Amino acid sequence: MSDTRPICLSGKGITKVFGIGDKKTLAVDHVDFEFYEGEIISIVGESGSGKTTLSKMLLGLMNVTEGQIFYQDKPRDIRTHKKKKEYWRNIQAIFQDPFSSFNVFTKIDTVLLDCINMRGGRHLPMEKKIEMMTEACSFVNLKFEELTNKYPFELSGGQMQRLMIARIFLLKPKILLADEPTSMIDACSRATILDMMINLRNEIGMTIIFITHDIGLAYYISDTVYIMEHGKFVESGSADEVILNSKADYTKRLISDVPKIYEEWDLTTV
Amino acid sequence: MGKAIMEVKNLTTKYITRYREDIYAVSDVSLSLEEGKSIGIAGESGCGKSTLALSLMGYYFPPLHYMSGDIIIDGQNISKMKPDAIRKSILGTEIAYIPQAAMNALNPTQKIIRFIEDVIHAHNPKVPDKEIYDLARKRFEELGLPDTVLDKHAVELSGGMKQRTVIAISTILSPKVLIADEPSSALDVTSQKMVIKMLRNLMEKGYIKSMIFITHELPLLYNVTDDIMVMYAGQIVERGSAKEVVFDPIHPYSKGLMGSIIVPESGARDMKLSAIPGTPPNLKNPPNGCRFAERCKYATAECKVNSVGLREFGTGRSYRCMMDATKLKEGNADE
Numbered sequence: 001m002s003d004t005r006p007i008c009l010s011g012k013g014i015t016k017v018f019g020i021g022d023k024k025t026l027a028v029d030h031v032d033f034e035f036y037e038g039e040i041i042s043i044v045g046e047s048g049s050g051k052t053t054l055s056k057m058l059l060g061l062m063n064v065t066e067g068q069i070f071y072q073d074k075p076r077d078i079r080t081h082k083k084k085k086e087y088w089r090n091i092q093a094i095f096q097d098p099f100s101s102f103n104v105f106t107k108i109d110t111v112l113l114d115c116i117n118m119r120g121g122r123h124l125p126m127e128k129k130i131e132m133m134t135e136a137c138s139f140v141n142l143k144f145e146e147l148t149n150k151y152p153f154e155l156s157g158g159q160m161q162r163l164m165i166a167r168i169f170l171l172k173p174k175i176l177l178a179d180e181p182t183s184m185i186d187a188c189s190r191a192t193i194l195d196m197m198i199n200l201r202n203e204i205g206m207t208i209i210f211i212t213h214d215i216g217l218a219y220y221i222s223d224t225v226y227i228m229e230h231g232k233f234v235e236s237g238s239a240d241e242v243i244l245n246s247k248a249d250y251t252k253r254l255i256s257d258v259p260k261i262y263e264e265w266d267l268t269t270v
Numbered sequence: 271m272g273k274a275i276m277e278v279k280n281l282t283t284k285y286i287t288r289y290r291e292d293i294y295a296v297s298d299v300s301l302s303l304e305e306g307k308s309i310g311i312a313g314e315s316g317c318g319k320s321t322l323a324l325s326l327m328g329y330y331f332p333p334l335h336y337m338s339g340d341i342i343i344d345g346q347n348i349s350k351m352k353p354d355a356i357r358k359s360i361l362g363t364e365i366a367y368i369p370q371a372a373m374n375a376l377n378p379t380q381k382i383i384r385f386i387e388d389v390i391h392a393h394n395p396k397v398p399d400k401e402i403y404d405l406a407r408k409r410f411e412e413l414g415l416p417d418t419v420l421d422k423h424a425v426e427l428s429g430g431m432k433q434r435t436v437i438a439i440s441t442i443l444s445p446k447v448l449i450a451d452e453p454s455s456a457l458d459v460t461s462q463k464m465v466i467k468m469l470r471n472l473m474e475k476g477y478i479k480s481m482i483f484i485t486h487e488l489p490l491l492y493n494v495t496d497d498i499m500v501m502y503a504g505q506i507v508e509r510g511s512a513k514e515v516v517f518d519p520i521h522p523y524s525k526g527l528m529g530s531i532i533v534p535e536s537g538a539r540d541m542k543l544s545a546i547p548g549t550p551p552n553l554k555n556p557p558n559g560c561r562f563a564e565r566c567k568y569a570t571a572e573c574k575v576n577s578v579g580l581r582e583f584g585t586g587r588s589y590r591c592m593m594d595a596t597k598l599k600e601g602n603a604d605e
Contacts, residue, residue, distance in 0.1 A: 046458045046459075046460060047429065047457075047458045047461075141547075156315070156316065156549075157315065158315070185315070186314045186315040186486040187314070187486050187487060187488065187527070187530045187531070188314045188486075188526070188527060188530050188545060188546060189314070189315075189545070190530065190532075191529070191530040191532075191543040191544070191545040192545040194532075194543065195543060195545070213458045213459065214459070214532075215459070215534045216532040216533045216534045217532055218534075219532075219534045219539060220532045220539060220543070239539065240539070243534050244536055253460070254459060254460075255534050257459040257460050257462070257463045258459050258489075258533060258534055259466075259487070259489040259490045259492070259493045259533075260489060260493070260533055260535065261488075261489050261492050261493075261516060261531065261533060262533070262535055263535065265493045267463065267466065267467050267470065
């Protein structure tokens with residue numbers, strides 16, 4: 001990995017402690033990372049390893065107990081609500097559950113129209129706005145004409161998750177944080193969603209942070225992989241390095257637990 | 271050929287919505303399950319996998335309605351029985367079911383042993399509590415679960431442990447057929463492996479005689495079951511042994527499903543994922559012709575008008591397509 005590329009997001013000694021006294025639990029434990037611009041980064045770990053806590057801290061939804069997050073080499077400042085909103089212009093997220101990530105009272109046109117207005121397109125003529133929305137929908141293989149005057153609950157899970165990507169396409173943030181976006185979706189639509197995220201990176205140059213428990217997905221999509229165990233990064237590096245020549249025992253165990261088709265799946269190791 | 275435990279012939283079921291619309295979720299499904307064998311059912315969301323599971327159990331509570339066909343378990347036809355009678359005499363002893371959301375299946379205010387007492391007392395109210403406790407402890411030990419679980423509440427267990435407890439409870443009466451509806455899709459890989467190991471254990475020890483495993487994860491299915499059936503829009507489109515279906519699929523839809531497999535092995539990274547374009551048909555008024563015709567690249571004008579039944583190919587393999595299997599295979603190999 002060349003170090004000449006600009007660093008988009010980095011962190012030093014990030015720690016999160018839940019509870020006090022005897023009940024204290026260390027959810028994220030002195031974690032350091034550097035995410036380069038235009039890269040797809042995966043954070044892989046079992047349930048309970050602190051992936052989601054870390055992602056909430058990156059988004060600014062949760063306070064950091066200790067340590068500092070740097071955005072574009074400057075310490076991130078989200079102390080006031082105004083500054084937080086400014087930060088959220090640059091970082092957007094897709095969450096695990098597509099059914100609960102839309103406002104049930106808002107029509108789909110309004111959802112997309114809001115995105116255009118937020119990016120300073122408020123004064124554009126309506127025809128231009130519709131053109132932009134159609135473009136965003138065709139980017140995710142949806143038809144805008146079929147979506148008008150519909151509510152989000154009329155769509156299937158895969159379609160909703162794709163609509164979320166259409167939103168991201170209109171908002172064009174610097175960083176996209178995807179927290180297990182495919183875990184509630186079947187294998188067939190999963191492939192389309194992964195390909196769309198790769199297209200987002202290739203066409204807009206977005207940095208994508210992909211959080212997953214499926215090491216196979218991480219290997220397929222990402223340039224850099226971080227493996228997380230009990231709140232610590234046990235291994236990091238390029239995808240080939242980490243997954244094909246893994247050093248940490250934890251990584252080896254994660255890989256051996258995935259059902260294989262070309263190799264024998266060893267059931268005796270649990 | 272072993273003894274067939276479960277035989278299903280041309281089963282068709284439908285949902286009636288509150289607007290009096292019919293949705294044909296399962297149409298013309300036939301299968302036979304032998305002793306000691308397991309069948310996997312694969313397909314994308316909304317293709318009727320879970321409805322098929324409920325239909326196979328005879329669990330016809332509205333809005334699900336029985337239309338036609340036979341379900342024969344060990345010589346007993348259960349398709350004409352009343353749902354309440356099925357609940358009393360079939361579920362638990364003949365067929366057991368593991369639901370998709372097993373995490374939420376346990377009442378948080380009761381101890382695990384109470385659920386087991388409930389299951390056994392529902393079939394025979396005279397069994398003393400001590401006997402139940404001994405049976406439960408013995409079974410839990412054999413399946414690798416600590417017997418301290420019995421005196422705990424559901425909230426004290428982790429997700430994987432809850433799922434395994436649910437499996438142990440639903441198989442406590444040694445049913446003949448176990449229907450597992452995506453038992454591991456909400457778990458991480460390590461807990462998933464433990465669940466699979468437990469299901470294998472149950473089969474080997476003879477507590478269940480056969481299994482129907484429903485999932486959308488093909489690599490998992492390949493490792494767990496003997497046979498695979500691929501389902502599309504309520505119909506079975508292909509059936510064969512696990513190895514044949516994964517490595518040498520006939521139907522274009524199964525081929526498309528195989529194209530979306532992702533595994534962490536060398537070579538998987540450069541593989542182009544091939545997603546199938548389009549969406550499944552609306553089952554409110556299914557097309558007259560082949561249901562896959564809209565998304566199929568081999569589709570001709572005839573496909574959209576006429577449909578065919580399952581056609582045999584070789585031993586124990588069948589597929590649903592107008593075209594010949596050899597021709598389809600050639601087409602698949604060219605890609």
